[in-house]
Amino acid sequence: MSTATLQNTKWQSCIDACMRCAEACEFCATSDLREQDVKMMATCAQINRECAVVCWTSASLMSMDSQFAKQFCRLCADICDACAQECDRHNVDHCKRCAQACRSCAEECRRMAR
Amino acid sequence: MSTATLQNTKWQSCIDACMRCAEACEFCATSDLREQDVKMMATCAQINRECAVVCWTSASLMSMDSQFAKQFCRLCADICDACAQECDRHNVDHCKRCAQACRSCAEECRRMAR
Amino acid sequence: MSTATLQNTKWQSCIDACMRCAEACEFCATSDLREQDVKMMATCAQINRECAVVCWTSASLMSMDSQFAKQFCRLCADICDACAQECDRHNVDHCKRCAQACRSCAEECRRMAR
């Protein structure tokens, strides 16, 4: 096995965290739109959409072994923090799980970007 | 826990397979471009790029609990088949692993789309 | 100029329509979430999210000159139709403009996929 084939494993736990976070954010946005009180969840749905697209892109760039992955993950961490903070304001299951996914992702992104 | 919060778990194994496949394809394309004989890998890199973008999108649509997820996954399965077939032609580790990820993804996509 | 360099111009009007549609859908979803009566717009926001991600991917696959672009655009057209139909139900400017972008996109996608 050549060295090249082992490149993306170096970021595997961060790739996994970004994928989990993207998935949780997409689902949290969908769930927000299905809540009785949608209006209360509108800000949450919006930031979930933004966080999702950024996390998918982080996962993609790391999978490509991109030279820009670290800079990108630093920014991704900030967006995950903001999304976790918004989700923390809502006492519903999908927000709790999303906040947790966002915090794990922010932590992994900061670790890999060091 | 409301019913809504459990929606995306119904497709979890297919979401996972699409994420793994997208990751493997991105990395296989990068690895193709780093091979001694890049020319031999050019078709592989191209189909990897196409398969990756489609698998990320499948994962995203399923995470959103989209009404179009099944139709999308049917098409995704065909693209994964084509990518696996190309990767099977190359006796290098990243292609072998990518072919396997593509076949798992095609299988999961067909199962969920039934 | 080699033949290769002219490849993506063959689909240029469809690429443009997909980009415009993706942009309109993203903005329509954001605008839905800012409306006074968000609940009335929840279905619209959801389908806008789905249509956006599919249109970005169509634009990406056509830009890559993908062999799967036609199959993909056929599916994209159906999703655009569904999004236009939902937007038509709402008498607000962002929905009107989004419905129009969706219909143009569906038409272009069907034309290129013939």
Added chain:
Amino acid sequence: MSTATLQNTKWQSCIDACMRCAEACEFCATSDLREQDVKMMATCAQINRECAVVCWTSASLMSMDSQFAKQFCRLCADICDACAQECDRHNVDHCKRCAQACRSCAEECRRMAR
């Protein structure tokens, strides 16, 4: 027409530049893979892939009127610069056009992020 419906026009020229750049990068990568001397174009194809995914995401975030769009576009500009620099090394039409699209995009991203 409400104020909300006018939000994304504020970034329209930057959204357009990001879309054009993403399209040019995807096509440049495809064209690289079709060149006689693929090996000489391997670095170009890689950075094109990275720049493409970042530019699609910038266009998406701006279309959503995201609060993170400015930070994101600052990073996007750096990646576009790097891609333009690599494309400038190759005397082929698709690289020339891609370099131009990258420079326009970098300029627009820096202007909007001020």
